[in-house]
Amino acid sequence: xxxxxxxxxxxxxxxxxxxxxxxxxxxxxxxxxxxxxxxxxxxxxxxxxxxxxxxxxxxxxxxxxxxxxxxxxxxxxxxxxxxxxxxxxxxxxxxxxxxxxxxxxxxxxxxxxxxxxxxxxxxxxxxxxxxxxxxxxxxxxxxxxxxxxxxxxxxxxxxxxxxxxxxxxxxxxxxxxxxxxxxxxxxxxxxxxxxxxxxxxxxxxxxxxxxxxxxxxxxxxxxxxxxxxxxxxxxxxxxxxxxxxxxxxxxxxxxxxxxxxxxxxxxxxxxxxxxxxxxxxxxxxxxxxxxxxxxx
Numbered sequence: 001x002x003x004x005x006x007x008x009x010x011x012x013x014x015x016x017x018x019x020x021x022x023x024x025x026x027x028x029x030x031x032x033x034x035x036x037x038x039x040x041x042x043x044x045x046x047x048x049x050x051x052x053x054x055x056x057x058x059x060x061x062x063x064x065x066x067x068x069x070x071x072x073x074x075x076x077x078x079x080x081x082x083x084x085x086x087x088x089x090x091x092x093x094x095x096x097x098x099x100x101x102x103x104x105x106x107x108x109x110x111x112x113x114x115x116x117x118x119x120x121x122x123x124x125x126x127x128x129x130x131x132x133x134x135x136x137x138x139x140x141x142x143x144x145x146x147x148x149x150x151x152x153x154x155x156x157x158x159x160x161x162x163x164x165x166x167x168x169x170x171x172x173x174x175x176x177x178x179x180x181x182x183x184x185x186x187x188x189x190x191x192x193x194x195x196x197x198x199x200x201x202x203x204x205x206x207x208x209x210x211x212x213x214x215x216x217x218x219x220x221x222x223x224x225x226x227x228x229x230x231x232x233x234x235x236x237x238x239x240x241x242x243x244x245x246x247x248x249x250x251x252x253x254x255x256x257x258x259x260x261x262x263x264x265x266x267x268x269x270x271x272x273x274x275x276x277x278x279x280x281x282x283x284x285x286x287x288x289x290x291x292x293x294x295x296x
Contacts, residue, residue: 038282043139051142055149058121062150073157077113081106084227098229100169107254108226110162111184114155115191115246116216122147122195123212126203126292134293141285144195148188162257176256183253183267190245190274197281200288203296219244225251230260242266245274 044051063070085102089095098104122144126133129143166173202208220226223246224233230251233241242248248270252262 038279038286039141040139044141044145047138047142050138051146051149054142054146055153058146058150059153070157073154074161077106077109077158078161080109080113084109088227094227094229100171103165103169103171104254104258105227106162106165107257108250110155110158111187111250111253112220112223112226112246113158114151115187116220117154118148118151118188118191119194119198120212120216121150122191123198123202124209125195126199126296127206127209130296133296140289140292141196141282144199145192147195148192151191152188166257171258173257174259176259176262179256179262180253183249183256186271186274187246187249187253189278190249193274193278193281195281196285197277200281200285200292203292204288219246223247223250225254230255230263238263238266239269242269243273245270245277249274 063072081102084105085095089098089101089105095101125143125147126140133140133143198208198212202212223244224241225247238251242265248263248266248268252264252267254260255262
């Protein structure tokens with residue numbers, strides 16, 4: 001039997017094609033974001049996997065092909081603590097006024113290092129990801145926020161050094177230690193606000209990259225909670241210093257960790273200023289976000 005005879009005898013079942021009307025097609029509406037909406041949290045949530053990927057990429061690149069690996073997360077705060085302990089503690093006589101002065105400094109240097117690394121990396125993040133921004137669409141806010149996640153990883157690693165110091169000096173934290181997550185979240189929000197603002201600013205004015213480098217160093221010395229005794233500024237000076245959002249948060253972070261008395265007024269002032277920076281930074285970022293691909 002030939003192939004043509006076989007095809008004539010076997011009738012293959014066929015299904016009629018259904019007519020697809022316009023009502024059956026999915027409708028995608030493209031509309032501008034409302035003016036009152038500073039951050040689209042739903043869009044950020046849809047791209048949460050990209051946020052985690054970028055944060056992990058920063059961590060992997062930082063420790064790739066390094067001799068000491070994650071030990072660098074210990075060395076930076078440890079070196080800073082030793083400098084303060086030797087020059088201010090021993091030579092400056094602060095070690096006589098503050099018990100366990102190395103631990104006292106380290107408990108403030110760790111959150112400061114997290115803040116400084118977040119702002120430094122986040123401020124330069126948009127320029128560093130130029131090709132990614134110009135080739136594909138995603139919420140640009142994810143890029144500076146991913147730097148906060150990478151710095152948080154280093155902070156979590158460095159906590160091992162801090163708790164080791166607590167055991168060495170025999171310091172037992174009190175119940176205020178449960179406030180540490182709240183203080184850390186506020187510190188991360190402050191760092192995110194500064195990083196978001198600077199990242200958008202550096203896209204247009206590249207010379208702010210160099211200002212950021214030594215500006216972070218000056219900011220550290222403008223935060224006396226890191227190296228001065230708790231009562232060195234006095235009540236009024238402590239309130240004025242709290243206008244620096246890092247001052248009140250770091251001071252109360254250390255007090256909560258070492259079992260000291262919290263200073264709620266400075267905490268409230270610094271937290272308010274930090275959240276205000278986050279709102280204003282996000283607003284500025286949104287106002288110039290549409291021009292990133294053109295000027296970067």
